[in-house]
Amino acid sequence: MSQSPKHHRGQFTSSFGFILAAAGSAIGLGNLWKFPYVAGNSGGGFFIVFYFLFALILGVPIMLAEMSIGRKTELNPIGAFQKLNKKWTFVGVLCCVCAFIILSYYSVVGGWVLKYIFAYLTGGNFGTDTSAYFGNFISSAFEPAIWHIIFMAFCALVVIGGVAKGIEKASKFMLPCLFILIVVVAIRSVTLPGGMEGVKFLLVPKFDAIGSLRELSNVMVLAMGQIFFSLSLGLGIAITYGSYLKKDSNLQKDAFVIVGLDTLMAVLSGLAILPAVFAFGFAPTAGPGLIFETLPSVFDSMPLGIVFGLLFFILVFFAAATSAIALLEVVAAYFIDHFRWSRIKATVLMAFVMGVIGIFASLSMGPLAGFTIGGMNLFDAMGFLTDKILMPIGAFCICIFVGYVWGVDKVAAEVQHHGVKFHILRFFNVCIKYIAPALILVILVMGLIPA
Numbered sequence: 001m002s003q004s005p006k007h008h009r010g011q012f013t014s015s016f017g018f019i020l021a022a023a024g025s026a027i028g029l030g031n032l033w034k035f036p037y038v039a040g041n042s043g044g045g046f047f048i049v050f051y052f053l054f055a056l057i058l059g060v061p062i063m064l065a066e067m068s069i070g071r072k073t074e075l076n077p078i079g080a081f082q083k084l085n086k087k088w089t090f091v092g093v094l095c096c097v098c099a100f101i102i103l104s105y106y107s108v109v110g111g112w113v114l115k116y117i118f119a120y121l122t123g124g125n126f127g128t129d130t131s132a133y134f135g136n137f138i139s140s141a142f143e144p145a146i147w148h149i150i151f152m153a154f155c156a157l158v159v160i161g162g163v164a165k166g167i168e169k170a171s172k173f174m175l176p177c178l179f180i181l182i183v184v185v186a187i188r189s190v191t192l193p194g195g196m197e198g199v200k201f202l203l204v205p206k207f208d209a210i211g212s213l214r215e216l217s218n219v220m221v222l223a224m225g226q227i228f229f230s231l232s233l234g235l236g237i238a239i240t241y242g243s244y245l246k247k248d249s250n251l252q253k254d255a256f257v258i259v260g261l262d263t264l265m266a267v268l269s270g271l272a273i274l275p276a277v278f279a280f281g282f283a284p285t286a287g288p289g290l291i292f293e294t295l296p297s298v299f300d301s302m303p304l305g306i307v308f309g310l311l312f313f314i315l316v317f318f319a320a321a322t323s324a325i326a327l328l329e330v331v332a333a334y335f336i337d338h339f340r341w342s343r344i345k346a347t348v349l350m351a352f353v354m355g356v357i358g359i360f361a362s363l364s365m366g367p368l369a370g371f372t373i374g375g376m377n378l379f380d381a382m383g384f385l386t387d388k389i390l391m392p393i394g395a396f397c398i399c400i401f402v403g404y405v406w407g408v409d410k411v412a413a414e415v416q417h418h419g420v421k422f423h424i425l426r427f428f429n430v431c432i433k434y435i436a437p438a439l440i441l442v443i444l445v446m447g448l449i450p451a
Contacts, residue, residue: 010163024322070242095236
């Protein structure tokens with residue numbers, strides 16, 4: 001079907017509002033949950049060097065490509081590819097399916113964050129073993145599912161509010177709060193006795209820590225994958241949000257600002273978490289359990305720990321929610337555009353279906369743990385499918401489509417609206433045609449090789 005009227009779809013009221021919403025969609029659990037422990041497992045500073053590099057040559061070009069597709073077509077991912085080249089509609093389908101699956105389990109983790117906020121509000125008593133507390137909670141049948149539903153309902157309420165009055169308004173509140181809170185927690189963390197060791201670990205490259213070419217390649221692949229995961233590339237979020245942009249917005253500048261804000265938040269997250277971990281003698285390589293198992297012990301060990309624990313999990317909630325809202329919008333936008341559903345109907349129905357699937361994902365860590373797919377429970381299998389397979393394939397297809405089918409000249413024409421100069425045209429051309437597809441293939445292949 002053709003595009004919907006502007007008043008039906010909605011539009012961001014300002015470039016600032018779009019940047020906050022798009023940055024919020026990128027700044028999520030990938031920054032606050034995954035980045036610190038991946039950096040910790042990858043030698044700290046050495047990982048950061050490659051992270052910055054890949055943010056520039058992988059993040060910026062794909063982000064700009066997706067935004068250009070969205071603003072040009074003024075449609076959701078499926079409608080956008082269908083409008084530009086019907087043979088490539090499958091890429092839009094891939095984006096939407098991936099966003100659907102991710103939110104179904106991402107919302108479960110969002111529920112965990114709400115649980116910890118509630119725990120800190122009611123005294124912050126996690127017992128003597130924070131790992132056991134976390135394990136007992138996520139393996140129980142009812143409580144994690146209830147928190148998951150509450151988190152999903154919150155995201156649905158924001159999306160129901162529309163682009164300007166829902167998503168943009170919420171982003172203008174949550175993103176500034178997120179940055180203020182992360183700076184407050186980071187300052188407290190780095191000023192702890194022994195905290196500077198964590199700062200050095202995060203920011204100073206230790207070249208002697210890379211003992212072989214294989215270790216070097218592993219760190220590079222992890223940095224590539226983290227940029228990919230953090231920026232939500234290949235999910236069609238930037239296409240969807242870009243479709244709500246006014247023609248006078250500067251796509252080139254916006255892409256750099258969004259990737260820059262996301263990268264800044266990742267580093268600030270590392271500064272908020274790792275110095276505190278070092279200060280109290282915990283391992284920086286704690287893995288996925290770092291914020292739910294290690295950090296409660298860290299906060300328990302510091303003065304005013306309950307306050308800083310509460311602040312930390314509130315900012316994690318803001319980060320998780322802005323990303324989840326974007327994922328829900330990608331899916332809802334398809335039904336709004338193609339079937340002319342009302343925003344309320346599309347959002348509520350999709351949130352309900354994903355909420356039900358999420359309940360099963362939550363139960364797979366408890367009562368349904370015996371049900372496995374390829375040796376993984378449902379929660380882990382959904383994560384493997386999206387992170388290791390669908391996202392890389394989606395982003396690879398976007399690169400190929402923009403570089404060889406739609407054409408870099410079409411992106412240039414979209415970027416150059418209202419006299420904007422495409423300063424990075426040559427850089428974009430080389431990255432989108434050659435460098436980014438090659439790096440994505442490496443991420444895809446390495447992700448499928450058993451550890």
